[in-house]
Amino acid sequence: MKNFDNIPFSALKIAPDGIFVSYNAVFEKNILPYLEEKTNIKDIIEDFAFNKEEQQVIINQKGYNIFVRKNEQNYDLFFSEIKMLDKYKTTVGLLVIDNYDEVLDSLEEFRHPLILAIVDRKIKKMARDLGGVVKNFEKDKYILILSQESLDELKKNKFDILDNIREIDMGNTIPVTLSIGIGKNGENLDENMEFARVSLDLALSRGGDQVIIKDGENYQFFGGHTKEGNRNSRVRARVKAYALTELIEDASNVIIMGHRHTDLDCMGAGIGVYSIVSALDKNCKIVLNDVTSSVSYLYDRVIKDEKYKDVFISSEEALKLVNRKTLLIIVDVYKQGLCECPELVDKVKKIVVFDHHRKGTDYIENAVLTYHEPYASSTCELITEMLMYINKNIPIKQVEADSILAGIIVDTKNFAFKTGIKTFEAAAFLKKKGADTIRVKKLFKNSIDCYNARANVVSNMKLYRENMAIAILEDEIDNPLLVVAQACDELLNIDNINASFVLCKINNNISISARSFGEINVQIIMEKLGGGGHQAISATQIKDVTIEEAVNMLKGAIDEYFKEEE
Missing domain, CATH: 3.30.450.20 (PAS domain)
Structure with a gap:
């Protein structure tokens, strides 16, 4: 046989x-x-x-x-x-063509069977050459069984199957990409299969075109260097909107929570969710412990509205509101440790997560509904989709429309980064609901101290590897994270700078913001330092090191990234 x-x-x-x-x-x-x-x-x-x-x-x-x-x-x-023997241990892999429909839509119909046959042949040849077995069990999905020795060979070749598939050209305007999840060293094959499923879900949530291996509690990442594809599925958004409505209507009360050091996307998304929950006539609160300077103008404007009187509460107050039918909706964050009140995640039984950051391994696992889309420009874009597709007449006030649009604008850098068709559709919808770009722009005002600090960061920038900018914020100001992010963006405006990194010290932590135009995947660099984010926008925090040590660690991560690219 x-x-x-x-x-x-x-x-x-x-x-x-x-x-x-x-x-x-x-x-x-x-x-x-x-x-x-x-x-x-x-x-x-x-x-x-x-x-x-x-x-x-x-x-x-x-x-x-x-x-x-x-x-x-x-x-x-x-x-x-x-x-x-270890080299003969069985590993289980799940493969999926993660842009199957999009690729076929970009081709004439008579070419569909041709390109699918080429993909199928390449996948089966890979398995055959490695002495493994691969079976196609759905139109776009395969199961792969390999020995550990064969998996090691794949790793040695840096999973060049990803490149081989991506290079297929049958006139398709969208390159074919694979996502692969692999499980190994489980108690049995069934556990390896579960490891593979978890790895595949994680690979897809990070944008696809990559391989993730789950070995017990440890993960290995390969690929993921291309930009996330836009899964422009309105059906998916409608399904999520329907499920969200059901969960809200079934809840006794709702608590909304974002991440610590809240920003405009986080607050705008929270306000957008609040508009949905209040329209469904459910008691709702938003957890906010500290008002950062990046959201102070928005916060001051929102609380002037009678609808938002007493809406914002502390973590301590939120914990007292929890009962067995409480629904917790988390926005703009997927890590429990980064939430405004991490204890709520353990205490609440039903949790919903909305986020657009590329997922890491330490995500919230017990959510009953997750809308996690790395293609999206912002969490505010995802919340706007909910407003568009919920089958209810959700009234949206001007201040709410402004808040949500502000989140989209700040995360896209005025529609310059990660901007897709859905981003403009969301902005147009909010404009119809009364959002005004002049009012929104006033929410971005900076103090003269912030402006001067940003200028100092840019002027003292140092080059690394010819086209990487590394700079340090040394001024003591009220909102260093805002200045660091703005300086990082500004450094990309300098000719021949392809990526920028700005560091600052906050208490005993060193915070690093990273930006690029997408050719350099700053998310992978930040992940090497314990952080994450997006391909073009990422960040991390390093504990108990000096600025000088953090700079050296950053340079090491950059060098390692380019070594892997060779």
Whole structure:
């Protein structure tokens, strides 16, 4: 059986009645002689279940995990000895063409089967060359079974299958991209499959075109250097909007929470959610412990509105409001540790998360609804979609429309970064609801101290690797994070600067903001320092180091990034 010939573990194909159809040489050598001429799987495993993906059996005093996979007519069984050498340990992978529909939409219909055949051939050739097995189980999804030794070979080649697939050109205006999740070193194949599923979900939520390996509690990342594709699906947004409505209507009360050191996107998204919840006639509060200078103008304007009297509360007050039917809606953050009140995540049973940052491994896992889209310009864009598609007449006040538009404008740098079709649709919708760009612009005013501090940062910038700007904020001002972010943006306006990094000290932490035009993936660089964000906009915080040490760590992360790119 040619599909099984090269794999380093026993493989067997059986008919729907359990009769052996064929097997590979490893099965013939290691298992067949000990079956006492039995040729039906039911005679070997009395309670064998065709619909159970992972089962166990003892043959010749050796324990095996049996992984069952249905194909068109028969069943493939893969036998993994429970105590195998590391290099023969079985890993499970899930592959998905993460822009399947978009690619086909960019081609004439007669080319559809051609490009799909090329993708299929390349994926199967990769598995065959590595001595593995791959099966297509949905139109755009595959399962891949490899030995650890074969996985190591893939890692050595930096998963060049991603590049091979991306280079396919059949006249498609959108390159084909793959996302792969791989699980290894689980207790059994079933756990490896679960690891693979979690890894694939994470890869897709980070924008796709990448591989993530989950090894127990540890993750490895490969690829993800291209820009996130825009999954322009209105159906998806409508489904999320319907689910959100159901959850709000079923709740006794709602608490909205963003991240610490709130910014305009975070506050605008929170206000947008509040407009939805209040229209559905539910008691709602927004957790806000400190008003940063970046949102002070907006906050002062919002609280003048009678609707927002007593809406903003502290963490302590929020914790007292929790009951078993409380709904917690988290905006602009996916990490529990960065939330305004992390304790709420543990205390509330039903949680909704809206975020647009590329997801890391430490995300909130117990959410009943997650709308996490790295293609989006901002969380305010996602909330605007909810306002557009909720099947209710949601009244939006001018101050609310201004707040949400402000979040979009600040995160897109006046529609220059991460701006897609949906971004402009959201802005147009908010304009119809009364948003005014002049009023919004007044929310971005800076003090003279902030302006001077930003100018000092830019003027004292140092170049690294010819086109990377590294600068330090040394002035003591009220809102250093705002100045750092603005200086980072401004440095990109300098000719030949492709990425910028600005550092500042806050208490015992060193904060770093990073920006680029997308060619350099600053998210990967920041992840090496414990942070994250987007391909073009990211940040991190490093504890208990000096500015000088942080600069050296940053340079090391940059060097490592470019070494991986070679």
